[in-house]
Amino acid sequence: MLKVYYTFGCPNCGGPIDDEHLLAGVPCSKCLPGRVENLDYRVIYDLLVKNSTLKGYAEYFYDNETFEEIVRIFKRVIGNEPWNLQKYWIKRLAKSESFSLSAPTGLGKTTTLLVYSLFFSNTTLYVVPTNSLKDQICERLRNMGAKVSCNDVKEEYINVATFNRILRHYDNYVSLQPKLVIVDDSDMILKSGKTTEVMAKILGISEEIFQYAISLIRLKRILKFNEDDKELKNKIVELEYKIGSWKPFVQFLVASATLRPKGIKQQALRTLIGFEPSTIQTYLRNIADLYYQGVDIEAILDKISDNGGLLLVSKEYGREKMLELKEIIEKRGYSTGLAISGRKFLNKFTEGKIDYLIGSASYYGVAVRGLDEPKRLKYVIFYGIPKIRLNLTDALNNPSLIVKIGELLNIxxxxxxxxxxxxSPPEFQILRYSLMKDEELSGKLKDIKVNLINIKEKIWDVLKSDNIKKLKADTFLVTENNGKYYVYIPDTVTYIQASGRSSRIISNGLTFGISIVLVDNIDLLDILSQKLKKIIPNFMFKNINEVDIRELKSLAVSSREVSTSQKKKINIKTILLIVESPTKAKTIARLFGRPSRREVHGIPVYETIILVNDEILITNIIATKGHITDLTTENIGYYGVEVGNNEFNAYYSPIYKCYNCGKTFTIKSNTCPYCGSVFISSSEKVVSALRKLSTEVDEIYIASDPDQEGEKIAYDVAMLISPYNKNIYRIKYHEITRNGILNAILNKGKINMNLVKSQIVRRIEDRWIGFELSLALKSMFYERNHGSGRVQGPVLSWIVERTKEYKKNYGWILYIKLGDYAIKKFFRIKEEANKFIEKLNIKINLISERKEIQNPLPPFTTDSLLMDAYDKLGIGSQIVMKIAQDLFESGLITYHRTDSTHVSALGISIAKEYLESKNLNDSFSGRSWGNEGTHEAIRPTSSMDTESLIKDIEDNPNKYFIKFTKYHLRIYDLIFRRFIASQMKPAEVTYSKFEIFINGEKLEVELPTKISGGFSIIYPLKTYVVSEKYSTYLTKGSIIPLFTYAEIIKNMKEKEIGRPSTYAKTISALIRHGYVVESKRKALLIATNKGIKAYEFLSSCCSDLISENRTKLLLQKIDKIANGDVNVDYVLEDLHKEITQISGKLVNSLKLDTNV
Structure with missing residues (x-):
């Protein structure tokens, strides 16, 4: 029976524990002897106390008890149960965690914080932006029975103060030494470095630690310019260790924010508090988005015939236009007020003394940011498209804009x-700054700047000489006005934020609002609409003349009534989404808006909002960075596996990584066993973060890669967090797109235990064989860097034998080029070749021609991508897999480890969309190719070709979290073209048969000479032009060619000894051990003397173990385990017998060699 043990997994003592105990949620058998069963956490706590074995479980118990206590107080003072989102916050508050409460107004942030400050019963500082809000907070706290001080500074009280008051009485508030600090609006403390320093001191952050954090930020910025600077990296690690040793003693809570910390001091504070204040969330939206052609406000007033509106005037019109509109509205019998500063206008609006508020369409304006009146505010009217206007002269200091405008003008x-x-992003910012300030640059940046200035001059020349009045791009508009040119960019953030004022929360329901845009420029409306469609699902502007405005008005009114079915109900759930890589975590978080960021035990966590049907998922996304456990190398059993009585107990340890040498190991140590460095990271930190987060959320979705390795990662994660949350689901996606993630969530399932078992067997087999062979090789050759494995053995044998044949048949190769077709001839000695060249006589006859209809190739699988990338681009398999991983994690291609050629209906529609956009409708021929299975072929996730991708990178520089290289673009282009071609009609190919006479020797060849139509438009095949005009080239070489990456991968697939996930790894392992080297020019694979000796030794003592046939049979057994067709225990028993027998042979072989 196979059982998994985690050497560090017990939730109480941190020692070894089996998966059965973890699944039940109870500590290990040492801490809690007896039968395994599900128990309530209180029962577990009592039993541990009774057994005198209580350790780490105490923290989990007390956190739960604190949560229950806060909920009881909440019910007592508020009169009802906390909402789901409030419970999520309370769980985090109960752990004394510092964080930012991220939610729209109306979801109970302030109420939760007030209840918590009441519970806290210690010196508290509650910071608010205005005096009116201070009075409201004080009154609510007094009504709850709290000890409140609203003017004087008092210990053991909740001190409520504006930030301006704190700045005036700075010393008093620093000496107060509060234990809890609550900030209603973090913009107050992030405005400048000075205000940030004030808050740092109030939070008890010493000057020394604050300066460490500032130095860390500076060094990380420098590192971006010199990523290979090892000394700089070590300094960063040292500072991180110093900062990591500092523990905050003040709990810091932030209720809302709109600014991102950009200054160095603000970023230093963020580093120390462990989270980034989150921006206002806009995920709750129940709005009719309308437009009216023109800026006739009176026409709109006639259509609405109602009060309760906010009129926002586009910034370029200024205050004068606001006053003009105020007068027009008042003449129609409505009272108005200017929402420009202060808060008095809001009170009057709430009381019904003002019918319409008028303000500026500015994101930071009080009318957009500070207005919250859910019952009265039904309409938001935009006078003009909300936009940002830039003088073209200033705008052309942006390198991207120079390029885009240059393109529009055909420069x-x-x-x-x-x-x-x-x-790199820092290089781009330096270039931009230099253009703005006319600063001198050097090197490549100087050359780029000179080119950009030349293009700027050409832009001005073309604009003036051609008298151009308007230029429209995808994201902006350039117009001429009285001889001056301006760039207009629709302000999507302001539109979302401002229109959202009309749709707010009342009694856990969402009111219905109406947004109306008075269109002053139809082109800008189109650009705004396209941008909003990328942000808001199913967004669409509707013409106000084509909707039933009465029905919409009725809905807006009825949704504001206390009890109504017209309100959109709010269903909120909190989830933890676990992925493998940090890039993937950032990409997914960005797909659903602009996420907030915090750190849990030093691990980045991104919080974003995912809308699934009518459910709102508050989603925390964290990356495991691959496997979090591996078979231990501690002295346990047979290389980490206890074997006996038909039982196999596999022990897994955390994975340790040395910052200095980069090597990983699974033996507990305070220093690196390879280089002795003390700077070591452990996956235990990730596990601790996962466990902490799992206690906070309703459900956990494990989204590791959809293969055997990913399933094992999912299993390890599930086991290690099971004691803290039972609502664990496995989700799988094959593309990182919005739809891909949503479909995965909708189809959440359970972990496939057959896949997990197959991976464990493969890992055990790899460990047993690898360690036995490595031990023998090291003993034989007295060198540490020796190793082998089941799959590496056959591949090494191919390369060794081919290298030997290559050397045996070494001589001179003559290339005779006939047009673009070449013929090779081999000669042992150079003189023979030269004689042949001297009398060279060539005659070519065209014998016949035939035409053939040729179908396109299927889209790529892993092996075909690796082969084509090498053959067409000369890129090695390891680099291709790294690039494919980048492209997948950036959401550009589907999963890249696949042996399926199947294309989904979505994939087919992407090809159709692309061909239609290129007016190639007639060439489309949709094909699903292979049978539908677990995976799909490698294909693009959108109809964006390489040129469009480049444009997308330029337009959205912060969209992708990888650094693109020319190789990324080439690989993407290869995948894109091959896929599009696979969905096109066949091409017509002309094959020509030639009779070639070389010095009288006859040779017949048939070659493709023409190709037309169908897929060849996108993915042309190679054709040849054959000519009697020739050229020759003589070089040293062999008639037996060395293996290429592509050929090895092809062999592995055909002989069934490899899998998509192992093709590249196998070759790189042989290179790492020094058995194989790669030729510099053509990346051919050559066996070294070390490799030849290793192969000969292994062949002599254990050829069966590394034979192609045995390797193939074992991999087939592992596949059968994955399919549930074979019992895992039988396979392990056979494997153990086989390897122990071979181990005996190896020992005997070594003894013989020693005796000799």
Whole structure:
């Protein structure tokens, strides 16, 4: 029977525990002897106390008890149960965690914080932006029975103060030394470095630690310019260790924010508090988005015939236009008020003394940011498209904008586009700053700047000479006005934020609002609409003349009544989404808006909102960084597996990584066993973070990769967090897109235990064979860097034998080029080749021609991508897999470890959309290719070709979290073209048969000479032009070619000894051990003397173990385990017998060699 033990997994003592105990949620058998069963956490606590074995479980118990206590107080003072989102916050508050409460107004942030400050019963500082809000907070706290001080500074009280008051009485508030600090609006403390320093001191952060954090931020910025600076990296690690040793003693809570910390001091504070204040969330939206052609406010007033509106005037019209509109509205019998500053206008609006508020369409304006009146505010009217206006002269200091406008004017910008594309973000910012300030640059940036200035001059020349009045791009508009040019960019953030004022929360329901845009520029409306469609699902502007405005008005009114079915009900759930890589975590978080960020035990966690049907998922996303456990190398059993009585107990340890040498190990140590460094990270930190987060949420979705390795990662995660949350689901996606993630969540399932078992067997087999062979090789050759494995053995044998044949048949190769077709001839000695060249006589006859209809190739699988990338682009398999991983994690291609050619209906529709956009409708021929299975072929996730991708990177520089290289673009282009071609009609190929006479020797060849139509438009095949005009090239070489990456991968697939996940790893392992080297020019694989000796030794003593046939049979057994067709215990028993027998042979072989 196979059982998994985790050497560090017990939730109480941190020692070894089996998966059965973890699944039941109870500590290990040492802490809690007896039968395994599900028990309530209180019962477990009592039993541990009774057994005198209580350790780490106490913290979990007390956190739960604190949560229950806060909920009891909440019910007592508020009169009802906390909502789901409030319970999520309370769970975090109960652990004394510092964090930002992220939610729209109306979801109970303030109420939760007031109840918690009441519970806290210690010196508290509650910071608010205005005096009116201070009075409201004080009154509510007094009504709850709290000890409140609203003017004087008092210990053991809840001190409520504006930040301005704190700045005036700075010393008093620092000496107060509060234990809890609550900030209603973090913009107050992030405005400047000075205000940030004030808050740092109130939070008890010493000057020394604050300066460490500032130094850390500076060094990380420098590192972006020199990523290979090892000394700089070590300094960063040292500072992180110093900062990590500091523990905050003040709990810090932030209720809302709109600014992101950009200054160095603000970022230092963020580093120390462990979270980034989150921006206002806009995920709750129940709005009719309408537009009216023109800016006739009176026409709109006639259509609405109602009060309760907010009129927002586009910024370029200024205050004068606001006053003009105020007068027009008042003449129609409505009272108005200007929402420009202060709060008095809001009170009057709430009381019904004002019918319409008028303000500026500015994101930071009080009318957009500070207005919250859910019952009265039904309409938001935009006078003009909300927009940002820039003088073109200033706008052309942005390198991306220079390129985009240059393109619109048909100026050649291809070269500079490519150069900008491959700049790092810091390099781009330096270039932009230099253009703005006319600062001197050097090196490549100087050359790029000179080119950009030349393009700027050409732009001005074309604009003036051609008298151009308007230029429309995808994201902006350029117009001429009285001889001046301006760039207009629709302000999507302001539109979302401002229109959202009309749809707010009342009694856990969402009111219905109406947004109306008075269109002053139809082009800008189109751009705004396209941008909003990328942010808001199913967004669409509707013409106000084509909707039933009475029905919409009725809905807006009825949704504001206390009891109504017209309110959109709010269903909120909190989830933890666990992925493998940090890039993937950031990409998914960004798909659903702009996430907030915090750190849990030093691990980044992104909080975002995912809408699934009518459910709102408050989603925390964290990355495991791959496997969090591996078979231990501690002295346990047979290389980490206890074997006996038909039982196999596999022990898994955390994975340790050395910051200095980069190596990983699974033996507990305070220093690196390879280099002795003390700077070591452990996956235990990740496990601790996962466990902490799992206690806070309703459900957990494990989204590791959809393969055997991913399933084992999912299993390890599930086991290690089971004691803290039972609502664990496995989700799988094959593309990181919005739809891909949503479909995965809708189809959540359970972990496939057959896949898990197959991976464990594969890992045990790899460990047993690898360690036995490595031990023998090291003993034989007295060198540490020796190793082998089941799959590596056959591959090494191919490369060794081919290298030997290559050397045996070494001589001179003559290349005779006939047009673009080449013929090779081999000669042992150079003189023979030279004689042959001297009398060279060539005659070519065209014998016949035939035409053939040729179907396109299927889309790529892993092996075909690796082969094509090498053959067409000369890129090795390891680099291709790294790039494919980047492209997958960035949401650009589907999962890249696959042996399926199947294309889904969505994939087919992507190809159709692309071909239609290129007016190639007639060439489309949709094909699903292989049978539908677990995976799909490698394909793009959208109809964006390479040129469009480059444009997307330019338009959205913060969208992707990888640094693109020319190789990324080439691989993407290869995948894209191959896929599109697979969905096109066949091409017509002309094959020509030639009779070639070389010095009288006859040779017949048939070659493709023409191709037309069908898929060849996108993915042309190679054709040849054969000519009697020839050229020759003589070089040293062999008639037996060395293996290429592509050929090895092809062999592995055909002989069934590899899998998509192991193709590249196998070759790289042989190179790492020094058995194989890669030729510099053509990346051919050559066996070294070390490799040849290792192969000969293994062949002599254990050829069966590394034979192709045995390797194939074992992999087939592992596949059968994955399919549930074979009992895992039988396979392990056979494997153990086989390897122990071989181990004996190896020992005997070594003894013989020693005696000799």
């Amino acid at each position: 050649d910008v291809k070269d500079i586009r490519r150069k900008l594309l491959f700049l």
